[in-house]
Amino acid sequence: MKNIITKFSLGVALAFLSVGCTEDFEEINTDPLVLDIGKISDSPVLQGQAFAQAQYTGVNGLHWRFQISQNLFADLWAQYFATTASGFDSDRYTQVGRWADLAWTSFYGESAPQLKLVEDLTAETGNAVGNAMAKIWRVHSYHRMTDYWGPVPYSEFGNTELEFIPYDSQESMYRSFFVTLDEAVAQLAGGGNSFGGSDRVYSGDGAKWLKFANSLRLRLALRVKYADPALAKSEAEKAVAAGVFTDNSENAYVSVDDTNRNPIETITDWGEYRMSATMESILEGYEDPRLPEFFQPAADGDSDGDGSPYEGLLNGQTKVSLETSKNAGHSDVGIQFVDVAKGGTNPPMEVMNAAEAYFLRAEGALAGWAMGGTAQELYEMGIRTSLMKETTADAAAIDTYIASTNTPIAFEAGAAPVATIPVAFGGTDEEKLEQIITQKWLAIYPNGWEAWAELRRTGYPKQYARVQSENPDVAADEIVRRMVYVTSSFEPSSEGVDAAISSAELGSDKNNIKLWWDKK
C-alpha cells in the first residue's frame, strides 16, 4: 500500500512541475482543425479552394441561403414561381427584413472575403491567370449585388482602416466593371491554367474564362443601354468582337457535388413554391418543348379544365387563400431540379449560357449595333441554342417552334393571356424587344436574379398582376424596383448607407426607387 501512495504522491508532484510552465501554451492554443491563413498564401491549391468557396457562395450555393436571398425574392418577383407558403410575405411584395439581411451578410461575410483574399494573393504571387479569374468573378458577384440594391460597398470592401465603408454608386461600379474586365482580358490573352480542378467553373481553363469575361461584358453593356447608350454600344461591340459564348459547351456553371449541392434540389423538397400563372400562360401558349423540362404536371392533373395538366398559380396569393395547400393543384419544378432521391439530377448552378449571349446580341442588333448578325438571326439562334440545351427536340421541331405564331394563352378560364406576342420574330421594334426578352427569360430559367434585373430594365416579360400587394410603395400590378437596405447595412455605423440613400441615385430607401440603369 505504501508503494501505491508513494507513486500517487509522485504523480501529483510531477503534475505540479508544469505549474508556471507556459512553454506549450501557444501550441495548446492552436486549433488543430483549421488552417493557418499564412498557409494559404504559400499554396495555390488552397487558394483555389478559397476561390471555389467564393464561387459557390457567390451564387448563394447553400440551400437556405439560396432560398432566402434569391428564391423568396427575385424568383418570385420575376414570376418564375409563385409561393404556396402562407407565411412567405415576399410574394405579396413585403421585403422580409431578416431574409434580405442574410442575402447581404452571406455575400459580404462568406463570399467577398475569400474573393478578395484570392485576388490579393494571386497579385502578390504573380499568378496573372488566377488573378484574372478572381477579377472576373468579382465583377460577376458585385454586378449581382448592385442590381439588387443599387449603391453597395465595393471599391473599399475589406478596408479595415476606414471609419466606415463608403458605398459605390451603381454608375461608378458599372463603369469600373468594364475597366476590370479589360484588365482581366489582358491577363488572359495568353490562355493558361490556374487552380485546376478547384476552379468550379472551368477547371482553371484561362481561355474559357476569357470568353466568359467577354460574355459578361456583353450582359453588363446591355444593362446600361438606357442609362448610357454610347457606353453600352462600345462595350457590347468590344465584347462581340473579342468573342462571346456561341455554343452550350461554353456555358458557365458552378459545379456542385454530393455535399455542396444545387440548392434548388433541396428547397424544392420543402414544397413552398409552384409554377407561376405567367409561366403557364407563356409556355402552354407557345406549346413550348421546354415545358416538361422546366415543370411537372400538377399532382391533381388538369384541375382548371384547360386541357393541360400543367397548372400555374397567380403570384401574391393572400395568406388566407394559402391556408389551403396549393401544392397538389399546381406544377412543381421540372424533375431535373427535384431531390436526387426523387429522380433529380443535382444539376450544376448556371451562371450564364450561350442562349443569353445570343439574346443580348439580338437586342444590340435591334438597336443597330455591330453584333455579328441581324436581330432576327441572333434571336432565332438564341432559341435554338436554348432548345438544344434544354430539350431533345430535333432540328425540324426547333424550326417549327421558331416559326410558330402561337401566343400566350389564358392560364385559366376567364383570364386574359399574359401577352400577345408570338414566338415568330416580327412586329414593331418594341414588340421585337418584348420577344427577345421573353425568350431570354425562358432561356435563363431558373436564374431569377438576372431575370428580375432584366424585367426591371425592359419591363418584359409582361406579367399577371399579383393578387395582393402588402407593400404601400409597390402596387400589385407594378414591379419591385430594388431591395431596400437591410439592418446590417446600418450597423454598427450607418454613415456609408445613409450617404447612399441620400445620393442622387436613390434619394430614398424604398422598393419603388429605380436604379441607375433602370431608365427606360
Next chain:
Amino acid sequence: MIKKLLLFLVLVFGSYPLLAQTKTVSGTVTDAADGSPLPGVNVLVQGTTNGTQTDFDGNYSIDAEEGNVLIFSYLGMSTKNATVGSADELSISLDEDASQLDEVVVTALGVERQKKSLTYATQGIDAEGIDEARPQQNLVNSLQGKVAGLSIQTTGSGVSGSSKVVLRGNRSINGSSQVLYIVDGVPLGGDISDISPDDVASINVLKGANAAALYGARANNGAIIITTKSGTEGGMSIIVSSTLTAQKGNILFDYQNEYGQGSAGVYNPGSTGSWGPALDGSTVAGWQPSGATSYSFSPQPNNVEDFMQTGFNLANNLSIRSGNEKVRTFFGYTHELRNGITRDNDLKRHNVTFKIDNNLIEDKLVLSAKANYIRTDLNNSIASGENYANPWRHAYRLPRNIRTEDAENYNYIDAEGNVKQNYWKPNDNGGANPYWTVNENLNETMINKIIGYASLKYNFTDNFDLMIRTSLDTSSSTREDTFSNDSYIIADNGNYNTYNYTGYEWNSDFLFGYTKEISEDFGFNLNFGGNNRQTRSQWVRTDNGGLNAANIFAVTNALNLTSTQDFETKHVNSLYAFGQAALKDAVFLDLTYRSDWSSTLPAENRRFDYYSAGISGVISDLVTLPEVISYLKLRTSYAEVGNDTDPYEISRNANLVAGGFVQLQTTQPNESLKPERTKSLEFGVDARLFDNRLGIDFTYYKSNSIDQLFSASQEVATGISTKFINGGDVQNKGVELILTGTPIRTSDFNWDVTVNYSKNTSEVLSLSEGLDELSYGGDFFRQFKLEVGQPWGNVYSRGFARNDAGQVLVAADGTPEVTSGQDVLVANYNPDWLGGITNSFRYKNLSFSFLIDMRQGGQVGSLTNAILASDGALESTLAGRDGSLIFGTNIFPELDVVQADGSANNINVNAEQFWAKIGGRNSPVGEAFVEDASNIRMREMSLGYSLPQSILGDGPFKSAKISLVGRNLFFIKNNASFDPEVLINTNTNADGFESFSPPSTSSLGVNVKFAF
C-alpha cells in the same frame, strides 16, 4: 489512473473493521435555564446519520456504542456533545446560545471556516430534505427561492435539462454569467444536474467575487459549493430511501373553444388555423389524408392537455456510512427513473459514489479519495423552441376542433405500402401532427460520467500542513436522432444524426497551510497554493442529409452525409496565497492574492493577478450592546477577479469545408487580448435580536465587470463580420436580506420562518469606444440588446408604428401599421426583486414546511402566443370575427390609434386579418405579445412524520420517516399565460423570450426513508 484509483479504493474498503458492540442509550434533555424538558432536540451519533429526536417529555433513546459521541442540537441552544460511557442512561441540559453563528461553513478551496469570521456573504442551504422534495430536472433547482440574490430559470426540456443559475445579475457579455459549481473541491466543467441529492451533505453559496476570489479566473460569477457525505467513525449506518412523485403539466395558454379549422368562417379540413365556422356540432368532412371520414365539428377544449401524460419519478437510494478512527468510507447508490409528461420522454440514471478517508499515519497523513460514476440514459429529450422536432410546437397549435382520438392515429399506410403521417395539412414544411413527432422523431442519449479525486494531507507539525490533490470531471456521451420518412424536415426518406462527445476538466492542486496563535488575543493563518487546470472537449456530429432506404437509421444509409467536428483545449496554471488574522476572536482580516496564466491569452497578457481584502468585526463581542441585540457583526470586503477567454481567439484562421472549400473565419481576432476583470465591493451586517429569535443578514454589493472580451459586429463590408474586442463596463449593485425568525417556540410546537429578499440593478456603463449598443440573439421575434446607459438585457421587437405625437397608426385596411424593423424596446426580463419565504413547523414528530417563491417585475415576449394568435386559437381572437374590430377601440383599447391623416381610427377590420398582420412566425409584432413575468408560486411543500422511538423499539430500524412532498404546486399569482421562468436554453440572450416550451410541471409525491 482511474483504474488504479478504483483498485486502491477496493483495497482500502476491504480492510474494513469489525463492528463494535452497540447498545441502546436513553435519557432526558432539559433546558439548563429552568430545567424544563426540551422536545424535538436532535440527537445524532457523531459522524453517522444515526439520529433521533426527543419526544414531548424530552426523552430519547438511540442505539450507540460505548465511546460514541452523541450530539444534541436544538435551535437557539448551544450544541452539546456527550460521550457514551458504560451507563445506558445519558441525560443532559442545554444552554441558550449567545452566538449560534459559530457554525462552520465550507468556503472556497474547501477551506472550513467559522461563519462569524467571514468577511463576505455566503449562504448555507439546509441540505436536509433535498433528497425528499427532489427537484425534477436538476439538483440546483432545489435552491429555487431559498438563496437571496440567486436567480434560477429552468429550461423546458422535460425530464432532463440545464438551468440558468445567476448570482447578483448578469455580467459577462460574451461568456457566461452562470455560477461555478464545486463538488468536494472538484470544480465541475458542467453543472450539477446529475449529482444525486441523496449524496449531498451541505450546500454553500458563495455569493460573489469576494467569496469566490480564490477560484481566480472563474470566480466572477460566484460559486455553489457542494460537500457530499463522508463515512463516519463508529459503526455503520445504512439508509434506504425511496421517493415516488407524480407530475402534472400546466397548460396556461388561453385557448378559445368556439371556432374550428378554416378561414374567413369557412371550414377547411386542411387548415392549420382556427378561423373557420362556429363549432356547432354539425357533421363535416374529416381531415385524414388516409381517407376522410366525416365527424362532428365540436369544441375540443382538452385536445392540448390530452397530449400530456402524468409523469412520474421514482428514486431509490442506498447509502452506507461506516468507519473507525483510521478509515471512514461512504458508499451511495441512487437509481432514478423519470417518465416525463411528454410521451416517451424518459430518463434512467445510476449514480454510484465511493468515498474514503484513511488516516495512513495517525495525526500525520490522511488519504482521501472519491469516485462518482454516473450513467444516464435519456430518451427523446425535447427539442427546444421553434425547432420542427419539438412536439410541443405542434401540440400547442392543434386546431380547436381536432379530436384527440383522431390525432392519436398519427400514421397510415398509403397505397404503395409506405407509412405516412396523418396530418391535416400534408407535407406542410414545418407542420406536423404532434403525435407523429413524439413517436417518429426520436432521440437517444447515453452519458457516462466520472467525477473523482484523490488527495493527501500531511501535517508536518500541529500548525503546518500540506495538501495535494488531483481531481477529474470527465464525461462522454453519444446521441442518435432518428426521423422517420414523411417527417416534414429537410431530408428525404427520413434522417439520422449522430453526436459523440468526450471531454474532461482535470485539476491538480497543492496547498500549504500554516496556523499560528501568537497569544490568546491574536492568531493568524497563511496559505500558499497552486493549481493546474486542463480542460478538453471534442465532438463529432454526423448528419445523413436524408436516407437512401426509408427508415433504416445507419450512417451507411446516408443520402448526403455531412460531418462536423470541434476540438477545444485550454490550460490554466495558478499560484495563490491567502491568509487571515484574528484579533480577540472578534476582528478578522482576510487577504487573498492569485496569479493565473492562461493558454488562451497572448503571451504578453498571459498572466493576470488579482486580490481581495476583507475585514469583519463581531461588535457584540467587543462592546456591550443593548440586551435586545444578542449578536452583531459588520463586514466589508473588496475583490478583483479576472477572466480569460475561450481557446483560439487570438489568431484568424480559415475553415476547411467539406467538398474542397477553404473559408476564412469571419471574426477578426484580437492579438492583444487582455483578461476581463470584475471588481466587487460589498458590505454586510449580521445580527441576531430578541434572544436569537430574529436573525438579520444584510448585504449591499456593487460589482463592475470591465475590459470584457466579446465580439462586436462590424460593418460586413469590412470583410469581417465580428471583431473580438476588450471593453465594456457592466455594473450590478443591489441588496440581499435574509431574515430568520422563530415566532413560536413552545415545548410541543415550533415555527421557524426564513425570508430572503434581493434586489439587483444592472446598468451597462460602457461597451467600447464608438459602440453604444450590442445586439445579439436575433430571431424572427426579437433582438437581445445591451445598450449603454440601460439595464442589462433589453429585448427589441417590432412594434406598433407611431406618429411624432406618440399616437399609434392604423393602415387603410384597419390593421395596425407596424415598424419595419425590430427597433422597439418591448421587454426586459430582469426582475425588480426576488424573494422567498420558508415556513417550517414542527409538532412533536410531525414536521411541515412550505416555500413561497416570488419574482416581481420583468417581462417576457411570447412567440407561441404570436403564432397561436395568428392561428386564431386564442380566446383573444374571438372578438371581431365578423369584421367589427376597430383597432384602439375594441382591441388594444389602451392605445390611442389614429389614421394617417390624424383622425381617430374608425376602420373596421376582421379578427383574422388583424391577427395575421401582427402575429405569426416570420414577422410578429413583439409589442403585442409581451407579458408580465411577475409571479408568486408554491415552490415546495413537505409534510414529514418520523416514527417515534417508542414505535421503532427494538425493531431493525434506527429511524423511519415518511414525507409527503410537493414541488411547484401552484401559482398564487401569475399574470403570464405560460410559466415565465422557463427558458428555451441557458444562453445569455435567452432571457425574456418564450417559445414553445413544454408545460411546466407540478409534482406531488411521497418519500420513505429508513435507517438501519
